[in-house]
Every structure is written in structure tokens, then in C-alpha cells.
Amino acid sequence: MAIGARPHIAVIGAGPAGLMAAEVLAQGGAAVSVYDRMPAPGRKFLLAGRGGLNLTHSEDFDALILRYGAAAPRLRRAIEAFSPNALRAWCEGLGQTTFVGTSGRVFPHCFKASPLLRAWLNRLGSMDVALHPRHHWSGWDDNGSLVFIGPEGRIRLTPDAVVLALGGASWPRLGSDGGWTGPVAKVGIAVAPLRPGNCGFIVGWSEFFKSRFEGQPLKGIELSFGGQTVRGDAIITRTGIEGGAVYALSAPLREVIEADGEARLHIALRPDLSESDLARRIEARDRKQSLSTFLRKAMKLAPAAIALLQEAAHASPELLSSMTSARLAQFIKAAPIRLVGVAPIERAISTAGGIHFDELDANFMLARRPGVFAAGEMLDFDAPTGGYLLQASFATGAAAGRGALEWLGLRAEDAPPAR
Numbered sequence: 001m002a003i004g005a006r007p008h009i010a011v012i013g014a015g016p017a018g019l020m021a022a023e024v025l026a027q028g029g030a031a032v033s034v035y036d037r038m039p040a041p042g043r044k045f046l047l048a049g050r051g052g053l054n055l056t057h058s059e060d061f062d063a064l065i066l067r068y069g070a071a072a073p074r075l076r077r078a079i080e081a082f083s084p085n086a087l088r089a090w091c092e093g094l095g096q097t098t099f100v101g102t103s104g105r106v107f108p109h110c111f112k113a114s115p116l117l118r119a120w121l122n123r124l125g126s127m128d129v130a131l132h133p134r135h136h137w138s139g140w141d142d143n144g145s146l147v148f149i150g151p152e153g154r155i156r157l158t159p160d161a162v163v164l165a166l167g168g169a170s171w172p173r174l175g176s177d178g179g180w181t182g183p184v185a186k187v188g189i190a191v192a193p194l195r196p197g198n199c200g201f202i203v204g205w206s207e208f209f210k211s212r213f214e215g216q217p218l219k220g221i222e223l224s225f226g227g228q229t230v231r232g233d234a235i236i237t238r239t240g241i242e243g244g245a246v247y248a249l250s251a252p253l254r255e256v257i258e259a260d261g262e263a264r265l266h267i268a269l270r271p272d273l274s275e276s277d278l279a280r281r282i283e284a285r286d287r288k289q290s291l292s293t294f295l296r297k298a299m300k301l302a303p304a305a306i307a308l309l310q311e312a313a314h315a316s317p318e319l320l321s322s323m324t325s326a327r328l329a330q331f332i333k334a335a336p337i338r339l340v341g342v343a344p345i346e347r348a349i350s351t352a353g354g355i356h357f358d359e360l361d362a363n364f365m366l367a368r369r370p371g372v373f374a375a376g377e378m379l380d381f382d383a384p385t386g387g388y389l390l391q392a393s394f395a396t397g398a399a400a401g402r403g404a405l406e407w408l409g410l411r412a413e414d415a416p417p418a419r
């Protein structure tokens, strides 16, 4: 279904991956229509902007690519072609300068997604990319046409090529609900189950602890699990624990919980002090002072951290006040917290699982559906927070766009993103 002399390409999903594919395709000379089930594009991208919009990471390419674990070899070519530097240049082309934070993470100076998205949509509009909000893709009919449910009812389309960029399944109210797995699996495409990635965990907190400390941060802590150690912050939730440091360990934690039903996470509340130093200070404390006052004033532990120690001690079961100095130091250095479940995918930052890479050729085309490409978080990769998720979504979107141009015999080398 060419439009004029130009081939027509349908991009389904108006997140970072789909919009990037649309830009590459329009730049390469295709007529592009973008469909999304939501009333407005880029809802999850806007939410990511509420956390500062960590666009990518500045570390060495070899270190960066390893963050994608088993998917690294499948993503390497796309990320080489649309590297963190190319992503920064692209952002700056849209009027949003970027900077490298102290952790090596890259952010736009404005710390928001909305100005970038606005400028991007304007650019896409000027390239005649047609946006069709409120169009829910429900799969293919028996003739291989795309089926959408839109404001005017059911429509069928047979474009010259298709890019699927339907996202994962976290924060479903923003549009990506993983509903695409049904139609995709129905045509025989293998999909690894969608699971929470960069997610929180369930802890059996006492009533007192959860009612008193829900929403409180644990700052500057160090988490240890399975030989890995991560410094950062966490947040106590009503049902457990979440936040940056927890997300960084979420993949191994999730695997152990899936296998064994539980995992034991250790939290260092004063990671800057050695266990012997802690023990010495505890031993030398003024015994007239209550333990909690000592922990608060001399150990500089926040009330939430002290209560967390008490929770860990109760579960042991022990009493903090009866512990020897050495035992208490051990607890402050590594309070054991029993995680008994993975928090629901609805609250996760990302989604693990998705379309198996074995279903895709090197240009992100589905072997079972020639002319249909897939990109972004709907692919079977996960990565820690740090900008890796957006980096892979943008890069695979661009790669799928280039792949579709090539498949249609258009000149992919004319395409951005190196504008």
C-alpha cells in the first residue's frame, strides 16, 4: 500500500523506539504512519523524565555493552551504529544539551523529557510522519493485514513494512501492557515470558514498621547479594523495598526468588565504617544513653534505618538491645532482610523477557513475518538503570528503521540519527 511513489510503513508504538524508527524511515524517504493505543505519544518516556531522564551512559563502549548480559551480542551492532555519543548529538540537534553526571550517567540539562519530546514531535510532523493516537493494534487477520481498533472502529491495513515497538509491560496505564504477546505468539513467534526488571521486592514487614516507615528513604546504604555489592539509596514500601540500589541487584534476586521462593539481601547501613570500627565505637558507648539514641546520634542512623535493624533482629530472632558489640556491628554492616517475592511488574522500571532474538535477523526483521521489524523494550533484553534501557530502545528503533528501508530498497545511509 504505497503512498504516492513512496512505500508506506506502519510503526506501532509511539515510545522512544517507535518514534526513532519513524524518524529514520521518514528521513529515508518512506511515508510513515505511527499508531499508538494511548491518546498521546511517549507516555512512559515522559514518566522517565520525572526521574531526571537518564538518557544513556558515558562509560567505555566495551563496559556499556556488557550491561545487556546475554543480549549484548545481539544489541552490539545497533548500539555501535547509534552510540551514546550519537544519542547525545541527536538530543542536541533537538535543542536539548546534555551533560555527564558524577556517576557517568548522561542527562539533558533540563532534566525532563517534555521539551525533547515536543521538539521531536515537531520534527516528525515536519517530515510528514502521521501520528494516529487511540489506535490499539490487536494483531494480524488471516490475510496478514494489521488490525487496529480505533475511534472509528476496526480498521485493517496492509503497509509495505511494519515496525513493532510496543514496549514491555511495566506501568501498563501508560500504554505498554504487554498485550502484544498474544497476537505475536499466535503467529508462532517465540516470546520469553515478560517479568519485572529493575523492580522492587516483597518483605514481610511488621505492621508497625510498614505503617510508620512506608515511603521513607534509606540513603547512602550498601546492598549485598550473591557476591555483588551496590551502593545507593532504597525506599521502604508498604509491601517491601524498592529504589535504585535494589534495582541494580534485581536480576539475580529475581532469579533466586523464582527458584527458591526467597532471597536474603544484606544491607549495610554505615558502609563507610568497617565492622571492627563499628564494634569499637559500640563498645565504647556511654551506657547511660539508650541504644536508639546512641544509634541515632553517634552512629548517625536515620529512624528508618534503626527500625530496619530492629526488623532484621526480630526476624533472627534476637533483640538489638541484647546483642554484643560485635554482633550489633555485624548487623549494622549487614542487616539480613528476607525477600519473599518480586513486586508486581506494574511498578517495575523495565521488563525482562520479550521477543527472542533468534526470531530476528541482523536487521531486526522477524524471520516468520518478512517485512515486519521489532524494536525497543519488547525485545528479550534487560539492563540495569543508568540510561541503558533508553539507549537500547533508541538504538534498536533506529536499526529497525534502517532495516525496513533496506528491505524496501531505500537508501538507509541517508537516514539519521547522526543529524
Ligand SMILES: Cc1cc2nc3c(=O)[nH]c(=O)nc-3n(C[C@H](O)[C@H](O)[C@H](O)COP(=O)(O)OP(=O)(O)OC[C@H]3O[C@@H](n4cnc5c(N)ncnc54)[C@H](O)[C@@H]3O)c2cc1C
Binding pocket: 012, 013, 014, 015, 016, 017, 018, 035, 036, 037, 038, 041, 042, 043, 044, 045, 047, 048, 049, 051, 052, 053, 054, 055, 056, 135, 136, 137, 138, 165, 166, 167, 168, 170, 171, 174, 175, 176, 177, 178, 179, 180, 348, 349, 350, 375, 376, 377, 378, 386, 387, 388, 389, 390, 391, 393
Ligand atoms: C518510572 C520509570 C522511569 C524510567 N527511567 C528511565 C531512565 O531514566 N533511563 C532509561 O534508560 N530508562 C528509563 N525507563 C525505561 C524506559 O522508559 C523504557 O525502557 C522505554 O520507554 C522503552 O521504550 P519503548 O519505545 O520500547 O517502549 P514504550 O516507551 O513503552 O512505548 C511503547 C508504546 O507502545 C504503545 N502500545 C503498547 N501496546 C500497544 C497496542 N497493542 N497498540 C498500540 N500501541 C501500543 C504504548 O502505548 C507505548 O506508547 C524508565 C521507566 C519507568 C517506568
